[in-house]
Amino acid sequence: MIQVEEALSIIVENSNSVSIEKIHVSKALGYILAETVYSPVAMPPFRQSLVDGYAFIHSERHQYDIAGISQAGEYSKIKLKENTTLRIFTGAFVPHNADTVVKEEHVMATENSILITRMPEQFENVRNKGEEISKEEIVFDANTLITPAAIGFLLSLGITEIDVYKKPKVAILVIGNEQVKPGNKLPKGKIYESNSAMLQAALQTIGIRKAKVYKVKNSPKVSKELKGILNKYDIVLISGRISPEDNDFIKEGLLENGVQKHFNTISQKPDQSMFFGSKHETLVFALPGNPAASLIDFYVYVYPAIKNRMGFSDIHLKKILRKLNDDHTNTSGKTLFLNTLHDETHVTILNSPNAATLNTLAIANSLLLFPNDVETLKKGQLVTLLQIE
Amino acid sequence: MIQVEEALSIIVENSNSVSIEKIHVSKALGYILAETVYSPVAMPPFRQSLVDGYAFIHSERHQYDIAGISQAGEYSKIKLKENTTLRIFTGAFVPHNADTVVKEEHVMATENSILITRMPEQFENVRNKGEEISKEEIVFDANTLITPAAIGFLLSLGITEIDVYKKPKVAILVIGNEQVKPGNKLPKGKIYESNSAMLQAALQTIGIRKAKVYKVKNSPKVSKELKGILNKYDIVLISGRISPEDNDFIKEGLLENGVQKHFNTISQKPDQSMFFGSKHETLVFALPGNPAASLIDFYVYVYPAIKNRMGFSDIHLKKILRKLNDDHTNTSGKTLFLNTLHDETHVTILNSPNAATLNTLAIANSLLLFPNDVETLKKGQLVTLLQIE
Numbered sequence: 214m215i216q217v218e219e220a221l222s223i224i225v226e227n228s229n230s231v232s233i234e235k236i237h238v239s240k241a242l243g244y245i246l247a248e249t250v251y252s253p254v255a256m257p258p259f260r261q262s263l264v265d266g267y268a269f270i271h272s273e274r275h276q277y278d279i280a281g282i283s284q285a286g287e288y289s290k291i292k293l294k295e296n297t298t299l300r301i302f303t304g305a306f307v308p309h310n311a312d313t314v315v316k317e318e319h320v321m322a323t324e325n326s327i328l329i330t331r332m333p334e335q336f337e338n339v340r341n342k343g344e345e346i347s348k349e350e351i352v353f354d355a356n357t358l359i360t361p362a363a364i365g366f367l368l369s370l371g372i373t374e375i376d377v378y379k380k381p382k383v384a385i386l387v388i389g390n391e392q393v394k395p396g397n398k399l400p401k402g403k404i405y406e407s408n409s410a411m412l413q414a415a416l417q418t419i420g421i422r423k424a425k426v427y428k429v430k431n432s433p434k435v436s437k438e439l440k441g442i443l444n445k446y447d448i449v450l451i452s453g454r455i456s457p458e459d460n461d462f463i464k465e466g467l468l469e470n471g472v473q474k475h476f477n478t479i480s481q482k483p484d485q486s487m488f489f490g491s492k493h494e495t496l497v498f499a500l501p502g503n504p505a506a507s508l509i510d511f512y513v514y515v516y517p518a519i520k521n522r523m524g525f526s527d528i529h530l531k532k533i534l535r536k537l538n539d540d541h542t543n544t545s546g547k548t549l550f551l552n553t554l555h556d557e558t559h560v561t562i563l564n565s566p567n568a569a570t571l572n573t574l575a576i577a578n579s580l581l582l583f584p585n586d587v588e589t590l591k592k593g594q595l596v597t598l599l600q601i602e
Numbered sequence: 603m604i605q606v607e608e609a610l611s612i613i614v615e616n617s618n619s620v621s622i623e624k625i626h627v628s629k630a631l632g633y634i635l636a637e638t639v640y641s642p643v644a645m646p647p648f649r650q651s652l653v654d655g656y657a658f659i660h661s662e663r664h665q666y667d668i669a670g671i672s673q674a675g676e677y678s679k680i681k682l683k684e685n686t687t688l689r690i691f692t693g694a695f696v697p698h699n700a701d702t703v704v705k706e707e708h709v710m711a712t713e714n715s716i717l718i719t720r721m722p723e724q725f726e727n728v729r730n731k732g733e734e735i736s737k738e739e740i741v742f743d744a745n746t747l748i749t750p751a752a753i754g755f756l757l758s759l760g761i762t763e764i765d766v767y768k769k770p771k772v773a774i775l776v777i778g779n780e781q782v783k784p785g786n787k788l789p790k791g792k793i794y795e796s797n798s799a800m801l802q803a804a805l806q807t808i809g810i811r812k813a814k815v816y817k818v819k820n821s822p823k824v825s826k827e828l829k830g831i832l833n834k835y836d837i838v839l840i841s842g843r844i845s846p847e848d849n850d851f852i853k854e855g856l857l858e859n860g861v862q863k864h865f866n867t868i869s870q871k872p873d874q875s876m877f878f879g880s881k882h883e884t885l886v887f888a889l890p891g892n893p894a895a896s897l898i899d900f901y902v903y904v905y906p907a908i909k910n911r912m913g914f915s916d917i918h919l920k921k922i923l924r925k926l927n928d929d930h931t932n933t934s935g936k937t938l939f940l941n942t943l944h945d946e947t948h949v950t951i952l953n954s955p956n957a958a959t960l961n962t963l964a965i966a967n968s969l970l971l972f973p974n975d976v977e978t979l980k981k982g983q984l985v986t987l988l989q990i991e
Contacts, residue, residue: 238784239799242806258788286780288791304780304891306791345959357965361807365800365893366960369793373785391675391693395627396762399647402677402695404758410628411754417631418750502693504754533946557922570734571755576746 214478214485216585217548220514223475225528227491228518231378238367241359243420244377245524250352252370255343259288260307263338267320267327268311269298271335278326283308298327307339314338346370356526378524381447383416383424385409386438388453388463389502390431408452408504415511419519424450436466443470443495447522450515451488451499452507463499472497480585481548483509483569505569509550509580512601530599533579535560541583541590549583555598578602603867603874605974606937609903612864614917616880617907620767627756630748632809633766634913639741641759644732648677649696652727656709656716657700658687660724667715672697687716696728703727735759745915767913770836772805772813774798775827777842777852778891779820797841797893800960804900808908813839825855832859832884836911839904840877840888841896852888861886869974870937872898872958894958898939898969901990919988922968924949930972930979938972944987967991 215223233247262268262283269277270293277298283289285304293299293311301307301314312335319331346352352370353363359377367375385408392406393399409426416424429438431453442449453463467474467490477488477499484506488499498515500507512530520528538561543549545566552563552573562581563573579598583590590596604612622636651657651672658666659682666687672678674693682688682700690696690703701724708720735741741759742752748766756764774797781795782788798815805813818827820842831838842852856863856879866877866888873895877888887904889896901919909917927950932938934955941952941962951970952962968987972979979985 239802242803254788258793259791284779286778286792288789304793345957346961352961353964360964361800361803362894362897362960362966363964364803365796365897366964368784368796368799369893369960371784371786371788371794389675390673395757395760397760399643399760400677402648403675404647404693405760407754407757410757411750413628414631414750414753504758505751508751508754568734571751571758572735572741575742575749575752575755577751 214480215476216480217513220476220479220487220489221517221529224489224496224514224518225521227475227489228496228521230494231522231524233376234379235374235376238359238364238373238375241364241375241377242361244359244380246353246355246357246359246375247378247524248376249355250367250372250375252346252348252350252352253372254370255348256345256370257340257342260342261340262301262303262305262307262314263340264314264316265302266314266316266338267298267322267329268301268307268314268339269293270295270311271313271333275329275332276326277329279322279324312336312339356524358525378522380421381519381522382445383421383448383450383519384442384446385412385424385426385450385452386442387426387428388431388435388451392428408500408502408507411504411508412450412452412500412511415508416519419516420523421519431462433462433465435462436469439466439472440470443472443492443497447495448515448519449495449497450511451497453499453502467497467499479548480546481550482545482566483550485547487514489514503569505552505571505574508571508574509569512580513550513599530580530601532582533598533600534595535579535598537562537590537592537594537596540592542588543583543585543590544588546585548585549581550599551581551583552577553579553581553598555579560596560598603869604865605869606902609865609868609876609878610906610918613878613885613903613907614910616864616878617885617910619883620911620913622765623768624763624765627748627753627762627764630753630764630766631750633748633769635742635744635746635748635764636767636913637765638744639756639761639764641735641737641739641741642761643759644737645734645759646729646731649731650729651690651692651694651696651703652729653703653705654691655703655705655727656687656711656718657690657696657703657728658682659684659700660702660722664718664721665715666718668711668713701725701728745913747914767911769810770908770911771834772810772837772839772908773831773835774801774813774815774839774841775831776815776817777820777824777840781817797889797891797896800893800897801839801841801889801900804897805908808905809912810908820851822851822854824851825858828855828861829859832861832881832886836884837904837908838884838886839900840886842888842891856886856888868937869935870939871934871955872939874936876903878903892958894941894960894963897960897963898958901969902939902988919969919990921971922987922989923984924968924987926951926979926981926983926985929981931977932972932974932979933977935974937974938970939988940970940972941966942968942970942987944968949985949987 280297282300283305320327472490474490484501517528669686671689672694709716861879873890906917
C-alpha cells in the first residue's frame with residue numbers, strides 16, 4: 214500500500230513519453246504544440262486602412278479630388294498626387310504613397326471631391342505592414358496550448374499544418390458477470406453496467422472522444438481480450454476489480470500478457486484498490502468497481518497520465534484553496550477524497566467518506582483532498598480542492 | 603450606440619426560448635436536464651456485500667460451516683442456519699437471513715469451515731437495499747447539468763433516455779471578397795479567411811460541435827444565402843461587417859429577409875460594430891471582421907445567448923476578481939475588453955486597447971472588463987475578469 218503522492222509520482226514517471234503528429238490547424242483545439250512555429254508572412258501583409266474613409270498624403274490641404282476606390286480584397290495601383298484621394302474601406306490596401314486615412318465621418322463628400330472637416334494626424338488610421346507579426350517571427354513557442362484564438366491566428370498567417378503531441382488512444386475494458394446493459398430488465402442479483410459510458414464522458418471532457426469500450430465476462434477470455442487491446446491502445450482502463458481471489462481472471466490476464474505492476478493499492482478512501490501497470494508504452498489502470506470511486510480515481514490518476522502524454526506541463530487537476538463551511542474529521546489514517554461544491558470563497562462537503570456516491574459527485578465541482586496526516590479540518594479553515602468542472 | 607450592459611440585456615431577453623428533446627443518457631454530457639428524473643429502481647437493488655468475506659447471522663459464535671458461495675451477479679436462494687456461512691464477494695447478493703459479513707482477512711478458513719478471528723459488529727459490511735436511492739425517489743431535479751458522474755448515476759439506475767434542452771443549431775456565414783483559404787497563395791491585397799475555423803473552435807468549447815460554415819462573396823447573393831440559412835438554423839454568426847455604405851450587401855440581406863435589428867453598435871473597444879437581430883426564434887450576430895474583436899464578441903455576447911438557449915442558469919462568462927499587476931487608464935469613455943492572463947491572485951494585461959490581437963488573445967485565460975465610467979485602474983486594485991479558458 215502506497216500513499217497518494219507516491220502513486221502520483223509513479224504515474225507521472227511512467228506517462229511522460231510523447232509522440233508527435235502533424236494535424237490540420239482547424240482540428241487542433243486542445244492540443245499542445247510540439248514545435249516552434251514561425252510566420253511565413255507579415256501580418257497584415259500590406260498597409261491596411263483601419264476605417265472606412267479616404268486615403269491621402271498628409272498636408273495642410275483640406276480639399277481633394279477622388280481619384281478612385283480601394284475595396285477590401287483589391288490591390289490598387291493608383292499613385293496619389295498631393296491633391297487627390299482614394300475612397301477606401303476597412304481592411305483595404307492603402308496605396309503606396311498615401312500615409313493617412315481620414316474617417317468618412319470627418320469629411321463632406323461630393324461625387325468627385327471631399328472636404329476634410331476634421332484633420333487626422335499624419336499616419337492616423339493606417340495599420341502598417343507586419344504590425345502584428347513580421348515574416349519569420351515566432352508565432353508560438355513549442356508547448357503552447359492551441360486555443361480558438363491560436364487557431365484563428367495560425368490560419369490568418371496561412372499556416373494550416375502543425376506538429377502537436379498525439380492524444381493517446383484509450384480503451385475501456387469492462388469485466389464482470391453481474392452487469393446488465395441499461396435499458397434491459399434487471400435480473401435479481403445483477404446491476405446495470407454504467408461505468409463505461411461514465412468513463413467515456415469523463416474522457417470527452419479532456420478531448421478524448423473516441424475511447425472504445427470492450428466487454429468480457431470474468432472468465433479465461435479476459436486474457437485473450439486484453440492481449441488484443443494492449444497491442445492497439447496507449448491507455449487501457451479496466452473497469453472491474455483486482456481481488457486477491459483465485460478466480461481473478463484480470464490479475465491472471467495482466468500477468469500472462471506481461472503487464473508490469475507498479476502498484477495495486479493506495480492508502481485512500483473511497484476504495485484503496487487501484488492497479489496501475491504498464492507494458493512497453495501502454496499504461497493499464499484497473500479502476501475500482503464502485504462507480505464513484507472509479508470516477509474519482511479517473512480524475513486523480515488517469516487524468517494526469519493522459520495530460521502528460523498529451524504534452525501538457527500542468528497535468529494535475531487544478532488545485533484551489535477555499536474556506537471550509539463545516540468541521541470534518543478523518544481518523545482513518547488514509548487520504549480522503551470528498552465530493553465538494555465550492556464557490557469563489559467557500560466549500561461544502563457533499564458526502565461522508567464512507568459513502569462514495571455518484572449522486573453527490575454528479576453535482577460536485579471539486580474534490581476535497583483531506584490529507585492522511587491531518588485529523589481535523591475546522592470550519593473557516595482554508596482547504597485544498599481539486600477542481601473537476 | 604448602446605452600453606455593454608444594455609446589449610447583454612437585449613441578448614438575454616431575446617435568447618430565452620428553449621426547446622426540449624429526448625436523448626440517450628450516454629450522449630448527454632454538457633446538456634441541461636429539462637425534467638425531474640425519478641428512479642425506477644432502488645439502488646443498490648438488493649443487499650450487497652461491501653467486501654470479500656463470509657456472510658452469516660450475527661451471534662457470539664465464531665465457528666461456521668461453509669454452506670455455499672455468492673458471486674457478484676448471482677442470486678443465491680440459500681437460507682443460512684445459525685451455524686452456517688456463505689462465501690461472498692464484493693457487490694454480491696447477501697442471502698435473505700444473513701445480517702453481517704466478516705472480511706476474509708478476519709477469518710481462518712478451511713475448505714468447509716471458518717473461524718472468525720475478529721468479530722465484526724452486527725450489520726457490518728452489508729450495504730442495504732436502496733441505501734443510495736429508493737424507488738421513485740428524485741434522481742436529479744430539472745435544470746441539473748449532466749456531468750460524467752450524472753451519466754454514470756442515471757445509467758446505473760437503468761435510465762437510458764432523458765429530456766434535455768436542445769443545443770441550438772449554429773451556422774457561420776463568411777462574407778467577403780478579400781479572403782483566401784489558408785494553404786493557398788495570398789494574392790496582393792487579400793487576407794486569409796481564418797474567422798470561420800476560429801469560431802467553430804470557440805463553439806466546440808461550449809459543446810456545439812457541428813457549426814456549419816457557408817461562404818459567399820460580398821454581392822447580391824448574400825441575401826439569397828441568408829434566406830436559406832435563416833430557415834435552417836437557430837443562431838447565425840455572420841463574419842464580415844455591417845458598414846454604413848451603399849455596397850453593404852449584408853445589411854440589405856438582413857433587411858430583405860425580415861431580420862429585426864436590435865442594435866448594431868456597442869460603446870466598447872475593440873470594435874464597436876456588432877449587429878444583433880432576430881427573425882422569429884433565430885438569432886443573428888454580425889461580428890466584426892477583425893478576428894480578435896470577433897472572438898471577444900463571441901465570448902461576451904454569443905456565448906451567453908447559446909448558454910441561455912441550452913437552459914443554463916449561469917449563462918455569462920464566469921466573473922472573477924484578481925489584483926492588477928500594473929496601472930492602466932481608459933479615457934475613451936467606452937468599455938474596454940483587454941486580453942489578460944491571471945493566476946490564483948493576480949492578473950496581467952497582455953495588449954493595448956487599440957490593438958486587438960489574436961497572438962495575445964491566444965495565450966489569454968481571461969478578459970479584463972474595464973468599465974466605461976472608470977478612468978484609471980491602479981496596480982494592486984481588484985479588477986473584474988471574465989474567464990475564457
